Amino acid sequence: MARTFAAIRAEDLIYSGAVRRYYLGEADLPTDIGVRNADSTRMPARTLSEYLRGLFLENRLTAGRFAVEGRVIALKDIDAPMFVVATENDHIAPWKSVCKVQLFADNDLTFALVKGGHNGGIVSEPGHAGRHYRLSHRAAGGHQFRPAPELISDLAQLMYEGALPVIPIYVDSPVATKATDVFAQHASELENGATLMHDLRSRQLHFTETREQSMALDQVQGFHIVIAASGMCDAGRIRHRLKNRIWMDQATVLFTGFQAEGTLGRSLQNGARTIRIQGEEFQVRARIRSLDLYSGHADATELVQWIKDRLPLIHDLFLVHGEAAAIDALAARLAGIVDPSHVQRPVLDESFALTAQGLRRLSIPHRPGWHRKRSRGWIGTTTCRTCSSASTSPWVPRRTNGPATFCSAACAWRWPGKMKSHGVVRIACAIAANACPRAAAESRPHLGGSSTPEARAGDCAGGLVRKNHAFASSVAAM
């Protein structure tokens, strides 16, 4: 029996060992598990045949045909709480099979999926280096859970098991199609790669590559699933699919990823009744649902751990992904681990040269006006071009073509570089300085130069006077 099991994972369990022993002449290193695995016992003939025929072939225990003392037993009768452990690479009792006990019992059940194989996974204790585990819990009488890694793979599995009707799945995203190809090329390096590949080649799965194929999806009738990549519904093919289905009662929009504040996806999640897509207004009649099992992103704890594993940090750490509040929170968590002056939070369009000596900030490249206007509302923390202080509410001059981030109007005016409408900026600067010179100055001690707020405001206005007398008098009148 032990040999039957070894054959299933031949490469790992037979050949690599045989090569070491028979070609390299190395003696097997004794391990506790190895010795125990060699220490097998016999199985009585009648038990084996009952086990193979009754349990494996006929699956009697869960089919309600396993009798003890003449009467059928049911796992559903069990009231005692259960703790079920399965291991990820188990070739004898695959975890998906072990997990199914929850379908046949109604008791309080905790399921632990641990790293490792049939023996190794069970033997290593929690916290063992290089090992991990996942837990899920179901209260007595509660709903079933299905811990699972991949959406497409799960849908294919559910169809295979009969839990879902067999319906076409369309993957409507060039990126997802490419990602699937990459998966396919490297499936052998993944845990459960073979299962994943098997599911990805389901006959129900279709990939749309060209624009025409994608548009043809709008003509598909009947129950089907479209998986469209979405830039949180603000970009990509999802917008076309939404335009076509969002007003239908029968449709369901299922979000499987995070939807950032201010995106169409977030408004839908928040229950918007009407939405605008590409200038057209639509009633939302489809059901909106969210599922956050499938996020591929690590959470803050995992990110901090990931960074810790890579210490010491030689130069800088860039935090680039996420909402401003989330980036700030992560930076705060990192305060004790990484020197805060080495934590960079770049703004849109900012560029850096990474050199052996450290990073060098490059000038922000010119971008078309709409791009900057769009960014105006949601730049998180920016660094002032003039005084290099950080500001969460940047002052962005209008109608300029130059770099666009300053902490205040005053700084914008002091910027020595060229701007197309420098004059307008200077007026605005003077207005800002005049409107509330004390507040402006006290909250920005970095201005330097003049010592009192009044003097600084005067500085500002003085510059203006030097530039343009007419403007100066109008500002003074204000």
Add this chain to the structure above:
Amino acid sequence: MQNWWDYATDTLRGLEQQHADRTRYMARQALDLISPSNFPVTNNEILAATAREGGRNLIEVAVHLAQDFIQTATERRGPPPKGCRPSKELACKPGKVVFHNYLFELIQYAPSTDQVQAEPILIVPAWIMKYYIPDLSPQNSMVMYSVDRGFAVFMISWTNPSAEQAGLWLENYRKRGGMAALNAIAAIQPDRLVHALGYCLGGTILATAAATMARDGDERLASITLMAAQVDFVEAGERLLFLDESQVASIEDMM
């Protein structure tokens, strides 16, 4: 390469799922066998070792080959290597046999704390391997962990059945095994609930025992832990590939 074969053996229209799975499995076995790392002239590591040791590793190889051939042919195992001897370095938590019948011995581990928890633990291992996986080495012994936290731990050590015991069936393992162990514990520590833990096949038999107890109104189990144990066998992995009526019949005939 393996992906190519997986693909080649899987996407044929009209191919039955089981046949596709079998073909894929056989293709993978064949690929594993002819993997370049398995041959001396295509494995750099072997070439380097042979050059470095002037061929001395090949003598070792011959010795290993002879040893293993004799062991397999005679079905006799050598003594376990030093550092991994059962009851010396492995399975070394002291305990004593408190009950035995023709099917198993019940081991009770010696307590290491002054106070003992009210509810004992019963471990039901699989009977195709020796019992000591939950008490492997001191650093990964679940038995030792539980005993050090004040639990009374009982372990079933199944007998290695002889030819006369070929007629034993699953019901024996449930009634004369699991249930007998529970009764023995009840005799030693009366009126206590028991935490039962089953590993692999032991978990399957524990699940049947628990369902029978629930049916009969026997409420002695405080909790049930199943480790790598299946109760449903529809997706029982690649072992199922070659298991069909004809296979089982031929195995039965051999026995």
